[in-house]
Amino acid sequence: IPPSDWLPLWHRWSAVFVAGMAVGLVVWIAGQFASRLWESLAASTLWLVHDLLKQCAEDVVFLPAQRVIGTATFQVEIEGPCSSFEGMGLMLVLIASFLVISRQVLRFPRALWLLPLGCLLSYLGNVVRIVVLIWLGNYPKTPVVLM
Numbered sequence: 588i589p590p591s592d593w594l595p596l597w598h599r600w601s602a603v604f605v606a607g608m609a610v611g612l613v614v615w616i617a618g619q620f621a622s623r624l625w626e627s628l629a630a631s632t633l634w635l636v637h638d639l640l641k642q643c644a645e646d647v648v649f650l651p652a653q654r655v656i657g658t659a660t661f662q663v664e665i666e667g668p669c670s671s672f673e674g675m676g677l678m679l680v681l682i683a684s685f686l687v688i689s690r691q692v693l694r695f696p697r698a699l700w701l702l703p704l705g706c707l708l709s710y711l712g713n714v715v716r717i718v719v720l721i722w723l724g725n726y727p728k729t730p731v732v733l734m
Contacts, residue, residue: 660725
């Protein structure tokens with residue numbers, strides 16, 4: 588983009604840029620305040636991973652005090668950042684932005700159900716992701732793990 592086009596582009600897109608910066612700042616501040624909730628969410632993630640892993644793997648290793656879950660050959664430690672808290676927050680921001688942008692065509696208040704549904708799907712997707720990673724780590728000779 589030639590420098591002579593920068594000013595017209597800025598005039599055209601400055602509101603979008605400023606709105607994006609504001610949303611990013613709000614999300615960052617909310618993340619700083621909400622970081623204390625990681626621990627409780629990490630515990631529930633650990634238990635759900637354990638319940639799901641029992642269905643698809645043998646010799647499951649589960650040490651709740653150390654937050655370790657896995658199999659006899661591969662274990663992981665579930666820490667606060669593994670709790671899916673960030674993913675749920677990002678999903679809230681994405682859906683809230685979608686609701687604001689598409690408010691003319693959505694049916695309110697029914698559309699507000701997208702917020703908790705998005706959080707729930709993000710949380711469950713994180714649990715499935717951890718189970719799949721443990722399952723793949725249990726088979727170290729597979730080409731997917733070696734890449």
